Amino acid sequence: MEGECRVAVVLPAGGCGERLGGCTPKQYCPVLGRPLISRTLEAFERVGWISDIVVVVAPESVDLMKNIIRRYGHKLVSLVEGGVTRHRSIFNGLRAFVEDHSLGPALKKPEVVIIHDAVRPFVDEETLLQVTSATRQYGAAGMVRPLVSTVIAPSSDGCLDHSLDRAKHRASEMPQAFLFDVLYKAYLQCSDYDLDFGTECLHLALAYSKTRAKLLEGPPDLWKVTYKRDLYAAESIIKDGISKHLCIITNIKEEAVQIGFRLHENLKSHIKVNKSFTGPVEFIEFLFHHLGNSQPKFLKQKSCKLIDLLQAAQAGASYQSVVVSQSGSEMQKLSKIRELAKEVQKSDLLLYGLLINFSKEESQLEDGARQASAIITALITDRNPALTGQVMVV
Template identity: 70%
Template sequence: MAEVLRVSVVLPAGGTGERMGGGTPKQYCPVLGRALISRTMEAMERVSWISDVVVVVAPESVDLMKFIVHQYGHRRVSLVEGGPTRHRSIFNGLRAFLEDHSLGRALQKPEVVIIHDAVRPFVEEDVLQQITRAAKENGAAGAVRPLVSTVIASSSDGCLDHSLERSKHRASEMPQAFLFDVIYNAYLQCTDYDLDFGTECLHLALEYSKVRAKLVEGPPDLWKVTYKRDLYTAESIIKERLAKHLCIITHNKEDAIQIGFLLHESLKSQIKNVKAISSSMCKTAHELQGILLGQCYNFVCINVKESDFEETQKLTSLLQSSGICPSYPSVVVSVHLDFPEQSGTQDLSGIRDLAKEAQKADVLVYSLLIRFPKDEVQLQENVREASSIIMALIKDRNPVLTGQILVAGKK
């Protein structure tokens, strides 16, 4: 935020996940190898102007949450034990800023508090900023979306009583934001019935603090994970986002530069941002991080000889040691060039060992052999085939295929 404003977040995460149909609450189900709630906490921690993230968890899940916080290095997260209902859990989260209910470090009272769902991992900074500014100006604000279905009311005999005009109503979503005193005082005044059966924080602000919330139209990906099928949708959304950036790193020899150029030309129509650089530009983790600005999780590393993967070794070593891509599995496609004059079977066992070791650091290494014929037309066809394979690997991010040797084209 441009102005000096202390902003914190409360994430209620005490749900039991009954609608998931399984024994694991949805917030702890894995999405791309990491608990869903960790994805949401990470989305909040990416926002530099958010001071604290208070996660309210069921008492029986505290140890699990401590493990998740430690495992993924969440720095601004504090844990608070939740209550038996959503509103009582949120109230516990708010009180932690005043009454030292946190299970960790002491918290400082914020001017604005954002309330968000632990199972809505796709909130972006611009939405949080809009909601926060609106809360600062109006006392309360919440994201809304158009209704996708008509809402109807039934009579006591099970027949249609009336329906609502869909264009005049909105679905209340998260995040919501409040001046801290507005929502905290509303919780102090509300009834036990509200605490036990209510669901809408904006209503409490209106009913007990007389504050009419500003409604902000939110993007379509503010939906929350509710059912088991939503986990697959969430994973697909993440994979789609990760596939928007690609960095092609080439050896400085002529053949590698040529393949790098052809791949760049072929892939730039399929990937939003494709960057091609020389391996000499990223000798250190700091140099690589400066080039990528922390946005890229996909790499094509072009080696010269079929059995030579020196450039791939350098890159994976940088990724493993620096933590440049700690959030999601990063993909490295190790490209090897196969020339017509080469004979005999090359030993590629080293790439399998490299892939096995790199996977421990969430780096998925695949090996792609591109035939390099003398015929220019055939070479371009081989590169197009290689591009299709690279796109499939980036989009699927399948750990089972790491270390496999894939082949593109004819000699």
């Protein structure tokens, strides 16, 4: 962000997910093999100007959340135990910035605090920037969306009493942002009734801090996962989003560079190729010279190394990568990719092998690149975990 402004996030994640059904709270349900809350945290951690993320969880979920943080490498997250209601949980999250809390010392107080739901994974940096900038000007801001259905009020006998003019009202969405002192002051003053039955943070800022929030029209994908069918919709949106971005990494050998260039040309009509560059020798050599040892401890070390290298190349688990290497007679080692693929899949990384028969004859080289591009596009689009560790040949 422009200027010095410390921005932090509070994610209330203590809900039990009754409307979703089942015994697992919705924030911990897997979406493409990864807990939903981890997807939301990843969205915030991609934003370089956010300093801290406080996740407020039910006491019985603390160990589960610690495991998620450790497994998926979340770096900015602090945990706080939640209260019995949403507002009490948010209040506990705010307290983490001004006093020691049950799971750690106090954090540095931000100028702006963003309130978001753990089950809204599709927030992007542009939306966060809009709501933060408006907050610095108005003291508070929140995203809204047009009402899809007309709101009606029934009478005590179950008949229609009146309806609202849909054009004059909006649905309140997340994220919402506040000057920290505005929201914290409001929570210090609000009643037990507000804490137990209220749902709207913007209302508390207005009622107790006299701050009229700026309302911003948000994008259509700010909805939250509420019902079981929403999990399938979330999977579809995530799969569609990550299948459109690609990073191609090649080693320095001429044959690999040629294949990489042709893959780039063939793939860019279907996928946004964000990067195409010659990768570090350490990264390329790792893939083809460390597959012979299948001992569990060795595989775990190498899977961590692979993930670190991908992140260093600005790839990562939700950023598709194609690594091209002229591997010579490495077929035997490459065939052992299956065990490594099983290990890295625990970190939501799907690893496949594709051998492209290289030919110096131009038409055959181009034909091989086209076939390889078709296979790569299918793998990226489908993200089929059943195929991880398989070696395909063009």
